[in-house]
Amino acid sequence: MAAYVKRLHHVSLHVSNVDKLANDFISKFKFNLFATRRTERTRQLVFRTGTAVFVVNERANRGEPQPADAGCLYDIPPCYPVDTACNVCFEVDDVRGSFEALRRLGCSFPVPPTTVRDPRGRVTYTVLRSVVGNVCHTLIDKSDYRGSFLPGFQVTEAEGGQAQAVTHVDHVDHITYACPTGTSREVLRWYQQLFGFQRFFMHSNDKADSGLVINQKGIGLRLTAMDYWKCGESGLSLPGCKFVLAESLPKQGSNQVNTFLKEHRAAGIQHIGLHTGNIVAAVRSMADAGVGFFSPPPAYYTQVGKLQEIEDAGQDVQKLARHGILLDADPQQQASSASEAQRYLLQVFSKPIFAEDTFFLELIQRKGASGFGEGNIQALWRSLQTYMEGDKAEEGAPETGLQQSR
Incomplete structure (x- = not known):
């Protein structure tokens, strides 16, 4: 074992129509919009229900050029030709140690260890490609972070006490x-x-x-x-x-x-x-x-x-x-266990x-x-x-x- 996985942190989706999927998640599947990140080059929306967290990243439409640096945090640029769920993010204790051990075993890392900070602390992450199609894994260490989600994201007003969607x-x-x-x-x-x-x-x-x-x-x-x-x-x-x-x-x-x-x-x-x-x-x-x-x-x-x-x-x-x-x-x-x-x-x-x-x-x-x-x-x-x-x-x-x- 080269890297010890502690827990699932979130799953990322790359879609061409963020607004439609956001509406579906909120109004139909009863997720809450938890956090957002918007730049000139990208939009990333975070939806949560219980401990299930999905990060939705906007990708270019078919035929549109995608910049090499799309400004996408905690993931690779969302440029897959069809909408896809493709990144499973795991929390680990030691990102840099995991990176070195996995690289020695031949793993490919489109994003090397990177540290992101804000007033609530710092988070270190890296992204590696799995052996399954377009699936990647972000490995993340949040042990030095006290925020609600991740640096670079703005937590929505709902987290501050506004009404949450009723979800089961x-x-x-x-x-x-x-x-x-x-x-x-x-x-x-x-x-x-x-x-x-x-x-x-x-x-x-x-x-x-x-x-x-x-x-x-x-x-x-x-x-x-x-x-x-x-x-x-x-x-x-x-x-x-x-x-x-x-x-x-x-x-x-x-x-x-x-x-x-x-x-x-x-x-x-x-x-x-x-x-x-x-x-x-x-x-x-x-x-x-x-x-x-x-x-x-x-x-x-x-x-x-x-x-x-x-x-x-x-x-x-x-x-x-x-x-x-x-x-x-x-x-x-056992059928015999009647009690x-x-x-x-x-x-x-x-x-x-x-x-x-x-x-x-x-x-x-x-x-x-x-x-x-x-x-x-x-x-x-x-x-x-x-x-x-x-x-x-x-x-x-x-x-x-x-x-x-x-």
Whole structure:
């Protein structure tokens, strides 16, 4: 391990229309505008809900020149050809030491160690490229900083006591990468060797050498999960964030992973799971505001096995069906433990929030389960495929993503 990751600090997005995404985050997803940075060359807006923080950077539109020095702090200039979520910022103890160790291992650093100061202290950061598509990692040390966010940003009036948006999201639960076929093992090794990430086994069929392989009824998918500290050993009050690697199996037809790779033009962040303590209230609020969510096929809720799972969990089938919420029982829970409360999770997925069929958000509520809804993959796969093949065409090009309500 060359660099010890303490915690997730924020995720950066690069988009051509900051105003539209800002409106969507605030009015639809119920994020708060937390801080801003505006210069002649760039705009950076910070949105927060709970401990989940997104930094949105304005990039040049297609065909417009992008200056080599775009004045972008804590990131590289946002010049990717399509809108993208592409920088996962980690807090570390020693930026310069991490830089030297990672550089010796062959890492590329578009931004060397840099220190930024203001009256509240100083922050040192560096930016390195990962082995996943256009994903970069900003490594940041805030130990000498007493401000609310980062030097160079102005905290908005809302932080000073103004009314905050009502939100039910409390932290980032996981980040999923879409990877080309056959690359997950390389990605896993990179994060293990450089950052000390640990394998996270999602299911009894999740094997150390192959991950969780799903190959049935037209679904060919490999999932591998990892996290950056062992649960319960960090001594930190903040929750950890897991990473999921998704790739298609060889010789598969059109699917959502391949669609992402094509429209995003490379591997990258496919979706981010946001944890909520009340998924029904969160979905209701967001859907009423115009967020489009995928709904599983109606038969999902009437399958004998799934219906039994929902009833055993004490959930209202009609309520879940009304909001398109999926339920997945923990497959590793022993059936013989009759006295133990059932462990399960609830989840729902937004439609893509960019013009391309790429990045989307997931809401997830955990009731003791630690997986990612492996039992729901088939239902999700079918609903996404239906959207790709028919629903989106009916919506019309200008009306994709968040502009569609359920």
